[in-house]
Amino acid sequence: MTRIPENFISTSLLADMLKNKAQVAKYSSELSTGYKVSEPGDSSYASTISQMRGTLVEIEGQKSRVSTATGYLERQEAIFEQFNDILIRANEIAAQAANETNSEVERSQLAQEVYEIRNQVVGLANSTYLGKYVFAGGADDTPAYDTGYAASQFTTPSSGQENAVIAYSTNTDSSLVRSVPVTNDLSVQVNATGPAIFDDAIRGLTQLGRALSGFKTEWTSTNPPVPNNTTSVAYTFPTEYTQQTQDIQTAMDLIERAREQDVIPAQTAVAGRMRRLQAASSLLELSEASAKGVLSNLQEADVIESATRLSEAQTALNASLTVTTQLLNQSILDYL
Amino acid sequence: MTNYSAKIFNNAVSALSAQQAIIAATANNIANVNTEGYARRVVGLETRYGSGSSTGSIQIGNGVAVTDITRMADQFLEGLTREAISTSTYYQTEKDFMARIQPIFSLTEDVNSIGPAMTKFFSSLEDLSVNPSSMELRSEVLERAQDVVTSIRSAYGTVSALQAEAEERLTAEIESVNSLTASIAELNGFISVQEATGQVAADERDQRTKLLEQLSERISYQMSERADGSVTLTLNNGFPLVNGMESRALELTAAPSFSTGTYPPKLDGTNMKFIVFDYDASSSSSAHLNLTDEFAGGQGTVGALLAMRGSASISDTNPFQATGTLPELAGRIEAIARDLMTRFNETYRGPEATANPTANFDPSAVDLNGNNPGLFGFFNAGAITISDSDADGIPDNADLNAAVAAGSLISFAAELTLAITAPEEIAAGRDAVNGSTISGGNAQNLIASDGLLALKTATATFSSDSSNTFQRSNVTYDQLYNETVGRAGHLHARAATNAQVSADNKLSAETKRDQISGVSLDEEFTNLVKFQKAFEANARVLRSAQDILDTIIGLV
Numbered sequence: 020m021t022r023i024p025e026n027f028i029s030t031s032l033l034a035d036m037l038k039n040k041a042q043v044a045k046y047s048s049e050l051s052t053g054y055k056v057s058e059p060g061d062s063s064y065a066s067t068i069s070q071m072r073g074t075l076v077e078i079e080g081q082k083s084r085v086s087t088a089t090g091y092l093e094r095q096e097a098i099f100e101q102f103n104d105i106l107i108r109a110n111e112i113a114a115q116a117a118n119e120t121n122s123e124v125e126r127s128q129l130a131q132e133v134y135e136i137r138n139q140v141v142g143l144a145n146s147t148y149l150g151k152y153v154f155a156g157g158a159d160d161t162p163a164y165d166t167g168y169a170a171s172q173f174t175t176p177s178s179g180q181e182n183a184v185i186a187y188s189t190n191t192d193s194s195l196v197r198s199v200p201v202t203n204d205l206s207v208q209v210n211a212t213g214p215a216i217f218d219d220a221i222r223g224l225t226q227l228g229r230a231l232s233g234f235k236t237e238w239t240s241t242n243p244p245v246p247n248n249t250t251s252v253a254y255t256f257p258t259e260y261t262q263q264t265q266d267i268q269t270a271m272d273l274i275e276r277a278r279e280q281d282v283i284p285a286q287t288a289v290a291g292r293m294r295r296l297q298a299a300s301s302l303l304e305l306s307e308a309s310a311k312g313v314l315s316n317l318q319e320a321d322v323i324e325s326a327t328r329l330s331e332a333q334t335a336l337n338a339s340l341t342v343t344t345q346l347l348n349q350s351i352l353d354y355l
Numbered sequence: 356m357t358n359y360s361a362k363i364f365n366n367a368v369s370a371l372s373a374q375q376a377i378i379a380a381t382a383n384n385i386a387n388v389n390t391e392g393y394a395r396r397v398v399g400l401e402t403r404y405g406s407g408s409s410t411g412s413i414q415i416g417n418g419v420a421v422t423d424i425t426r427m428a429d430q431f432l433e434g435l436t437r438e439a440i441s442t443s444t445y446y447q448t449e450k451d452f453m454a455r456i457q458p459i460f461s462l463t464e465d466v467n468s469i470g471p472a473m474t475k476f477f478s479s480l481e482d483l484s485v486n487p488s489s490m491e492l493r494s495e496v497l498e499r500a501q502d503v504v505t506s507i508r509s510a511y512g513t514v515s516a517l518q519a520e521a522e523e524r525l526t527a528e529i530e531s532v533n534s535l536t537a538s539i540a541e542l543n544g545f546i547s548v549q550e551a552t553g554q555v556a557a558d559e560r561d562q563r564t565k566l567l568e569q570l571s572e573r574i575s576y577q578m579s580e581r582a583d584g585s586v587t588l589t590l591n592n593g594f595p596l597v598n599g600m601e602s603r604a605l606e607l608t609a610a611p612s613f614s615t616g617t618y619p620p621k622l623d624g625t626n627m628k629f630i631v632f633d634y635d636a637s638s639s640s641s642a643h644l645n646l647t648d649e650f651a652g653g654q655g656t657v658g659a660l661l662a663m664r665g666s667a668s669i670s671d672t673n674p675f676q677a678t679g680t681l682p683e684l685a686g687r688i689e690a691i692a693r694d695l696m697t698r699f700n701e702t703y704r705g706p707e708a709t710a711n712p713t714a715n716f717d718p719s720a721v722d723l724n725g726n727n728p729g730l731f732g733f734f735n736a737g738a739i740t741i742s743d744s745d746a747d748g749i750p751d752n753a754d755l756n757a758a759v760a761a762g763s764l765i766s767f768a769a770e771l772t773l774a775i776t777a778p779e780e781i782a783a784g785r786d787a788v789n790g791s792t793i794s795g796g797n798a799q800n801l802i803a804s805d806g807l808l809a810l811k812t813a814t815a816t817f818s819s820d821s822s823n824t825f826q827r828s829n830v831t832y833d834q835l836y837n838e839t840v841g842r843a844g845h846l847h848a849r850a851a852t853n854a855q856v857s858a859d860n861k862l863s864a865e866t867k868r869d870q871i872s873g874v875s876l877d878e879e880f881t882n883l884v885k886f887q888k889a890f891e892a893n894a895r896v897l898r899s900a901q902d903i904l905d906t907i908i909g910l911v
Contacts, residue, residue, distance in 0.1 A: 024873025025388050027866050034862060058457035059844025060851060066841030068462050073474045073833050080478030087485050151486060160488055199485050203812050209485065318462060351880045 032343040039336040046329035049320035056318045064317045071317075074310045078303050081202050085300045087149075088199045091209035092293050094148040099286040102143050106220060106278040109136045113227050113271040117264055123233060123256055126263070130231035134180040137224035141166055141185055144217040154213040157192030163213040164188070164221075181229050185221055187213050205299050207292050216281050223273030230266040235259075360907070362415050363900035369418030370893035373400055376421045377886045384874045385883075392565025394428040394872035396557060426557040432868040433564060434578065437571040439857065439864035441654035444572045446854040448659035449680075453847035455517060456684065459510040460840045469691065470836035472506040475499050477811040483783060484808065488723065493778030500733070504771050507692050511768035514685045515622035521664035521681070522621065522628055526607050528573050528657050529630060532596075533604040535570045536588065539563055540602035543585035547599070550584040560584075575653040590649045594632070605646065606631050611669065612641040619667035622674045622685050624765040627667045630657075645669075651678075674765055675819040680846060685768070686825030687839045690817035691832065692768035693755060695734040696741075698815055700750045702806040703733045703782065723779035730754075732782065737770035739763050756821035 049055045059065035115121075116129045144154050145162040155163035167184045176182055187193065193213075198206040226236045235252045254263050377398045387393040403417040461468050476499040483492045542563040549556040563586070570576070570588070576596060577589045588597040596603055609618065609626040612633075618626040630650050635642035651661040665679025675686035704727075721727055730743050731750050736758075743750070744757035755767060764770055775781055806813075810832075817835055819825035827835055 022870050022873070022875055022878065024869045024875045026873050027869050030862060030865065034858075052463070054463060057461065057463050058847070059460045059462065059840045060453065060457050060847025061462075062844065063848065065460075065462065065844030066837045069460070069470055069837045069840040070833070072462060072464075073470055073837070076471055076474040077478060080475075080481060084481060084485060087482075091485075149486065197485070200481050200808050351877045355880060355884065 028346060032339065032346065036336070036339045036343060039332060039339050042332035043329065043336050046325050046332055049325040050322065050329060053320055054318055055320040055325070062317065068314065068318050071310045071314050075307065075314070078307045078310065082300070082303050082307075084199055084201050085296050085303065088201055088207050088209045089293065089296050089300075091148050091153065092207075092289050092296065094146065095153060095211070095289050096286070096293070098143050098146050098153070099282055099289065102140065102216075102220070103278060103282050103286070105136055105139055105143075106274055106282065109133060109220075109224060109227070109274050110271055110278075112136075113267055113274065116227075116231055117267045117271065119260070119264055123260070123263075126231045126267075127233060130228050131180075133224055133228040133231060137180075137185075137221060137228060138166075140217060140220050140224060144213050144221075151210070153210050154216060155188055155190075155193055156210065156212040157195035157197060158188050158190035159197070159210060161188060161190065163193070164217070176234070181232055181234055183225075185225070187218070201296065201299050202303070205295065207296060211285065216285050217277075219273055219277035219281050223270050223277055226273065227267060227270035230263055230270055233263070235262075235266065359415070360900055360904050363896060363903070366416065366418035367893045367896040367900060369403055369420060371890060371897070373398075373419045373421050374886045374890040374893065378883060378890065380424060381879050381882050381886065385876065385879050388874040388876060388879075390561070392561045392563075392568065393874070394426045394557075394561060394564070395874045397425045397427055399423045399425060424555065424557065426555060426560060427872050428560070428564070429868065429871045430580070432864070432871060433567075436861070436864040436868045437568055437578075438575070438654075439861040440568055440571040441575045441658075443854070443857040443861040444656050445654040445659040445662075446850055446857045448656045449662065450847070450850040450854040452517060452521070452659075452663045453680070453843070453850045456514065456681075456843055457847055459513050460843045462840075467502055467506050467509075469503070469506045469510055469688070470833065470840065472499070472502040473691075473832050473836065476503045477808065481808055483781075487783040490778050493781050493783070496781060497773070497775060497778055500773055500775070503695070504734070504773055507688060507695075507768050507771050511622070511685055511688045511692070511766060514681050514688065515766075515769065518622050518664050518681045518685075519625075521660045522607075525628070525630075525657065525660045525664065528660065529605050529607050532570065532573050532657070533602075535566050535573070536597045536602035537604070539566050539570070539586070539588070540597050540600050542566070543597065544600040547581075547583035547585045556584065572655060574650060574655040574657045590646065591652070592646075592649050594644070594646060594649065603632055604636075606633060606643075608643065611645060612643040613645060614669050617670065617672065619669065619671035619677065620674045620765050621664075621677075622682065622766065622769075624674075624769075627665075627674075627677065629669075630661075673759060673820045673822070673824070675824045676822060683825060684839070684843060685766070686819035687835065687842075689766055689768045689819045690825055690827070691835065692734075692766075692771050693752065693819070694815060694817050694832070695771070696731060696736065696755060696767050697751050699807070699810060700731050700733050702810055704728045704730070704749065722782040726780075726782075728782045729774060732774050735772050735774040736764060736767045737772050739770055752818065752821070759821065 048057075056062040056065070056068060059069070062068065112129055112132055116126050121129075141164050144164050146153050151159040152161065152163050153159070155161060165184075165186050165188070167186075196208050196212060197210050199209050200206045229236050233254050233256075235254060254260070256263075377400070380396045380398045384395045387395075399422040400419055401422045403420040458466065459468060460470075464471075476496070479492070479496045479499040483489070483496050486492055542559050545559045546556040546563065549559065567578070567586070575591075577591065578586050580586050581599070585599050586597065587595060587599070589595050594603075607628045607630055609628045611629045611631050621627045629643070629645055630647045631643035631645055633641050633643055647661065647666050650657050651666040652658070661679070663680050665674075665677030665682040667674075667677035671677060675682050675689060730748075731741060735741075739758060740763070741750070741754050741758045743754055745751065745753045758764060812831055814829045814831055814834075816826065816828040817830065827838070830838070
């Protein structure tokens with residue numbers, strides 16, 4: 020005959036009650052926190068969950084950098100579009116000026132418009148995004164181009180737009196470009212160095228302006244894009260009228276070259292980077308969805324399931340409480 | 356003529372006495388229904404025999420006699436119960452400790468644990484690479500770096516505090532063990548004396564059973580009972596804790612006599628204590644026998660506390676060398692801290708000058724003020740001075756090992772700080788190509804091209820100390836952290852499962868023991884009624900005998 024001592028009944032009932040109560044606490048916690056796994060010991064997939072959590076944090080940062088890089092590139096895209104239009108307009112003026120039916124005076128008047136365009140180009144070259152000069156390379160806290168009028172630049176003319184010195188930053192960092200690590204595999208160049216994009220145009224516009232205003236330009240150096248101060252000589256009219264027309268034509272070629280060989284390739288490069296960013300952005304969205312999906316499966320509580328389980332656990336707890344009360348109340352004394 | 360009346364009287368009186376004895380034993384059983392260690396008593400009855408039982412050719416009988424009172428206990432089941440208790444308390448203690456480790460490696464977003472802090476830190480560096488001169492982004496890097504420091508220090512601090520707590524509890528547990536073994540030895544004396552006279556020392560045995568179970572909650576031991584009823588308790592190596600009426604008091608000491616002058620440290624830098632027995636307790640000098648490993652291999656709370664705290668060799672020089680869960684987890688945290696102090700700092704500061712490797716580092720890293728970073732330029736260790744011991748101009752493990760050897764600190768994770776205090780002090784301007792200098796570059800550019808960002812995904816060898824007690828090769832920060840999370844989770848889950856299983860086993864063993872020893876009120880009340888009725892019946896017999904006698908007297 021198996022003996023059932025008093026201790027056994029009370030100990031077993033207590034153990035059952037505690038187990039059921041622990042289950043109620045567990046499912047209540049799942050419902051209130053939204054997590055079925057909140058600590059490593061709750062799941063054998065803790066390492067994976069931790070990895071996915073890290074991935075999500077990483078993706079958040081990467082998305083933010085994609086956004087910033089895209090902003091930089093969109094800014095450049097807009098600048099290039101404007102730049103392209105300006106250069107087309109400059110060449111229209113040059114073509115108009117090259118017409119030999121124009122007098123020197125009429126050409127001289129057009130020069131002011133060319134200088135205005137050149138200033139616009141310099142303005143574009145000194146564009147900023149988030150307070151940074153986009154075309155100043157690594158030295159992007161200072162303007163890419165500096166416009167000044169050196170006192171000893173030319174003796175003739177000694178002042179005015181013909182005398183302007185437009186120089187790219189001399190900071191050594193300005194020759195470097197900034198790459199942003201968007202994802203672990205992709206770094207995108209978000210800015211550019213000015214000379215490769217703007218120098219031809221500035222030189223062309225400078226030569227055009229000078230030619231229209233009656234001065235020859237002889238380049239002794241391709242960089243910086245300023246006329247060498249040894250060769251500022253006025254045309255002798257009317258004998259050099261044809262020479263002036265030829266110089267205007269040369270300047271037009273330079274401006275066209277700037278458009279075709281500097282601006283359009285830069286535009287294409289930016290468009291390519293934008294595409295890469297877009298692809299990276301799509302990939303990030305997919306990765307994020309995937310990581311969230313994994314976390315949802317492994318870590319987050321299914322509200323319906325947790326509620327059902329809580330209900331079951333509560334029922335079990337009620338049952339064990341009832342059974343405990345009834346069993347402990349029963350005694351042979353009641354029947355003696 | 357045979358005197359039957361006297362027989363009737365004698366037999367009835369013997370029965371009244373026997374039934375009363377049984378009822379008294381039943382009363383004692385009922386009284387002790389909830390007493391820990393109590394084994395129910397059963398009174399044995401037998402037919403009374405002896406001269407005078409024969410009445411002529413007819414044997415009427417001499418009534419009933421109480422033979423003995425049996426303490427219903429099964430030594431085998433009691434042994435199983437003690438083992439189950441030891442195992443259960445071991446895993447329960449382990450589970451409790453591991454549960455307290457879990458928040459360090461929380462998997463929710465609201466806790467600043469090491470892994471997410473590192474990820475956010477690197478993310479802030481990447482953000483800074485977009486605009487390195489931005490004070491907002493620099494401040495963000497600083498905040499995130501501070502989060503890394505805080506998370507590492509906090510995690511290490513928690514593990515270290517748990518280790519200190521484990522040792523404090525060990526002190527209390529060893530005192531309890533000493534008290535229990537002393538009481539058991541004393542009870543051994545009572546039992547052997549009492550049972551030598553032929554009596555059963557049931558109450559003393561009950562008491563001893565209770566104390567043995569309490570001892571099992573703390574340690575595991577071997578027990579054997581001698582012929583005189585006393586028990587001998589020994590450890591697995593044969594060391595006697597209790598032998599007859601003698602017990603041996605253990606000590607927990609941080610200065611054992613077997614030390615040659617060095618003492619292994621705990622995670623908090625204080626010396627680790629050993630469980631010892633002093634063979635020479637009476638004199639001022641000590642002759643300690645190291646019993647730590649014996650207990651560390653055992654069960655009970657002492658076994659679990661040692662498994663958590665770790666048990667060290669007397670020659671260990673750093674806290675990660677101890678064999679135990681907490682030292683191992685702390686070693687993993689320390690390995691990350693060490694890597695920040697060395698690989699990260701070196702990358703931040705710049706590698707050695709390629710032109711002259713023996714000279715100082717290539718000073719191509721500069722902050723916004725134009726200053727180069729110091730030796731431990733980004734992460735440092737509190738107020739501790741760590742010199743360039745190998746004079747190569749770059750921070751490395753040799754420098755850290757020298758600092759530890761010099762006794763200036765125990766753990767870098769405990770002391771980790773930021774060397775940078777202001778956003779402009781971040782030297783974000785180092786060039787890409789092996790530290791080639793950006794002349795005039797003043798930290799405004801090109802963090803993206805230096806090696807700092809690459810550290811996020813670069814694999815390396817992580818070590819906890821100069822002995823490489825904990826070491827992982829070819830892993831990234833993330834991988835090491837995630838592996839550690841998995842490890843901590845696995846340890847907790849295993850302890851929780853074992854705790855549940857061992858608790859069930861304990862319940863099962865206690866149930867089996869109680870099926871023999873436990874008091875059942877149903878049974879006792881049934882017995883009470885049964886023997887009460889028997890008592891009443893015999894009382895009635897006595898009255899009948901009196902009536903018979905009255906009748907006989909009335910004939911006179």
